[in-house]
Amino acid sequence: MAEVLDNEAGTVFVGGAGEGHGVAQHLLLKYANRHGLIAGATGTGKTVTLQTLAESLSLAGVPVFLSDVKGDLAGLSRPGGTDPKLAEPFDTRARQIGVDLDYQGFPVTFWDVWGEMGHPVRTTPADMGPLLLSRLLGLTDVQEGVMNIAFRVADEEGLALLDLKDLQSMLVWVGQNAADLSLQYGNVSTASVGAIQRALLVLENQGGDRLFGEPALELADIIRQDASGRGTINILAAERLMNAPRLYATFLLWLLSELFEQLPEVGDPDRPRIAFFFDEAHLLFSDAPKALIEKVERVARLIRSKGVSVWFISQNPADIPEAILGQLGNRVQHALRAFTAKDQKALRMAAENYRPNPDFDIAEAIQHVGTGEAVTSLLEAKGVPGIAQRTLIRPPFSRMGVVTQAERAETMTASPMGLKYGQEIDRESAYEILARRAEDTAKEQAKAETRPQQASRNDDDLWQMDTNEGRAQPGRGRRYEPTQPAARKTRSSRSDSIVETFGKSLARQLGTKSGQALVRGVLGSLMRGR
Incomplete structure (x- = not known):
């Protein structure tokens, strides 16, 4: 035998x-x-x-x-x-x-x-690479070029592409900064970015997002x-x-x-x-x-x-x-x-x-x-x-x-x-880093908007103190106008309330899907500020 x-x-x-x-x-x-x-x-x-x-x-x-x-x-x-x-x-x-x-x-x-x-x-998008991903998504040559740019920029910025939402966030940033990127890497069409995002959405709906992570x-x-x-x-x-x-x-x-x-x-x-x-x-x-x-x-x-x-x-x-x-x-x-x-x-x-x-x-x-x-x-x-x-x-x-x-x-x-x-791990990568930077930028913009209002209140307080003491401040170039402290106090409180309400609303929105849209909206200004 x-x-x-x-x-x-x-x-x-x-x-x-x-x-x-x-x-x-x-x-x-x-x-x-x-x-x-x-x-x-x-x-x-x-x-x-x-x-x-x-x-x-x-x-x-x-x-x-x-x-x-x-x-x-x-x-x-x-x-x-x-x-x-x-x-x-x-x-x-x-x-x-x-x-x-x-x-x-x-x-x-x-x-x-x-x-x-x-x-x-x-596997991860980074491991699979732009060539195989383009094949998976059925992209054209032009769209494959945009995918290559996204991977190149992610590598240069130290943004790890470990799952599908990392790649989607990276493509959002590429689309918002298309004009600047086109000068360095060649033409980046926002229409091509949109086509890639639609292909990723189809893949996600089919359950293909389980492959990445x-x-x-x-x-x-x-x-x-x-x-x-x-x-x-x-x-x-x-x-x-x-x-x-x-x-x-x-x-x-x-x-x-x-x-x-x-x-x-x-x-x-x-x-x-x-x-x-x-x-x-x-x-x-x-x-x-x-x-x-x-x-x-x-x-x-x-x-x-x-x-x-x-x-x-x-x-x-x-x-x-x-x-x-x-x-x-x-x-x-x-x-x-x-x-x-x-x-x-x-x-x-x-x-x-x-x-x-x-x-x-x-x-x-x-x-x-x-x-x-x-x-x-x-x-x-x-x-x-x-x-x-x-x-x-x-x-x-x-x-x-x-x-x-x-x-x-x-x-x-x-x-x-x-x-x-058996247990999936979601460590910090491109999505989390870009979201955090966007949140920091949003906070900085909110602070910048409140500074002129605070400066104006300080000027008004100094002028009010001077007039109460009967001393004019010629260097200020302002006319003396009778003030109503109670009304001014009410106006200041209302301004503070608006700022506080805006801040709380912003914090709530950043944790929701609609907040993600806000995050994407400031990605461009974030990266240009680096």
């Missing part, structure tokens, strides 16, 4: 020979960081392949990060073999490919942008092993996230970029440091600007030297740009349907990406492989692409399907990540 993990050879078992011929397929861990592709039409077995690869990598001590777009990958946390409908076909498949079914659950950590189906996963996700918390040395499988709950496909793609691209920027170079390790599975990968490239595709290409090309294995999962290889597809050395191609001329062309192109096998026609095999079977080509020694083989993918050891809410809660309770990420 074949071993799923062969530490001595440095391989994991992928599947056995299909259609009674060929050879068993093993993934060389040394070349797993040359990235991979899992493709195929709906219902052909892509999810099971993803599940078994995640299990095998975990057994090899490699942490995994994947997205669960249908909710059925949560079963990785529980042992399989409990569904009688699957028991017989799985046993038959196991005997056919020569592997023992060692049913077991795996160390799983659940994550969720909304913090409902997993631990909250957050602290504590932000630390990479060390997804690159972990359990006590037995198995790699942790991090599952991002993406059922709800898929309703906002741009948010989904941008978040995963941000995570991939963070891995690229933060992890040190390790060359060609014996096994990956972490494996990253990008399900529904076509969403990443749909309507993506050229600059973004170039960034993904650069990350895919260079991140292997950081020990990161990236797998793209999509229905058709044609969904992946050629420059990136060329970086994917390990391939598992499930069935493709060719009902139209366009489908037939895509089928031929997919077949041309494999090293030919004289035993069968690859294009025909791709069209006719059954569920759970695939045409595979895995890198061999020295990174050479393997000859295409028809492969029966091994059955998963964990549960195939969803988990109950109680089971999910039990897994989350046992995880140490709940204590670290």
Whole structure:
């Protein structure tokens, strides 16, 4: 019987020979960081392949990060073999490919942008940066330029952008100081600022504001092993996230970029440091600007030297740009349907990406492989692409399907990540700093308005004292006029009452939503006074 993990050879078992011929397929861990592709039409077995690869990598001590777009990958946390409908076909498949079914659950950590189906996963606008944010919001080139200016000024002013309201406050200040900023950074259109604010409002209404905040996700918390040395499988709950496909793609691209920027170079390790599975990968490239595709290409090309294995999962290889597809050395191609001329062309192109096998026609095999079977080509020694083989993918050891809410809660309770990420932190950042400066400016303006009134009262008091003593003050240049002390006192009290009432009203307003409008109204004068 074949071993799923062969530490001595440095391989994991992928599947056995299909259609009674060929050879068993093993993934060389040394070349797993040359990235991979899992493709195929709906219902052909892509999810099971993803599940078994995640299990095998975990057994090899490699942490995994994947997205669960249908909710059925949560079963990785529980042992399989409990569904009688699957028991017989799985046993038959196991005997056919020569592997023992060692049913077991795996160390799983659940994550969720909304913090409902997993631990909250957050980042900050500063960490995401203007390029990815512009992609997330669907901004034009001009609006992206304004976003870059906002980030530049925030950095120069020491205003941390940690959550959505920080970014919104910063954009308010940019709009109010557009004339001054245009001289230094180029044209800043208030119309562009308004368009960005509307896009942020839409994102906020969709719940995307949950993504931004602290504590932000630390990479060390997804690159972990359990006590037995198995790699942790991090599952991002993406059922709800898929309703906002741009948010989904941008978040995963941000995570991939963070891995690229933060992890040190390790060359060609014996096994990956972490494996990253990008399900529904076509969403990443749909309507993506050229600059973004170039960034993904650069990350895919260079991140292997950081020990990161990236797998793209999509229905058709044609969904992946050629420059990136060329970086994917390990391939598992499930069935493709060719009902139209366009489908037939895509089928031929997919077949041309494999090293030919004289035993069968690859294009025909791709069209006719059954569920759970695939045409595979895995890198061999020295990174050479393997000859295409028809492969029966091994059955998963964990549960195939969803988990109950109680089971999910039990897994989350046992995880140490709940204590670290469960409570959101709102420390002082751009919003609070700008609001405080605006409040100080408002108080200074209020004081400045009361000084002339106080000076006038002092003059009147001196003049009244002089006239009562019968002495004229020629230097003052004023005529003597009989005064009425009682009336003057009443007028002064009324003036004091107005100032006091204004101050109290101002203090109350600053704590309300309408007060925020007052704060924004003085931001411009605040920053010019610095």
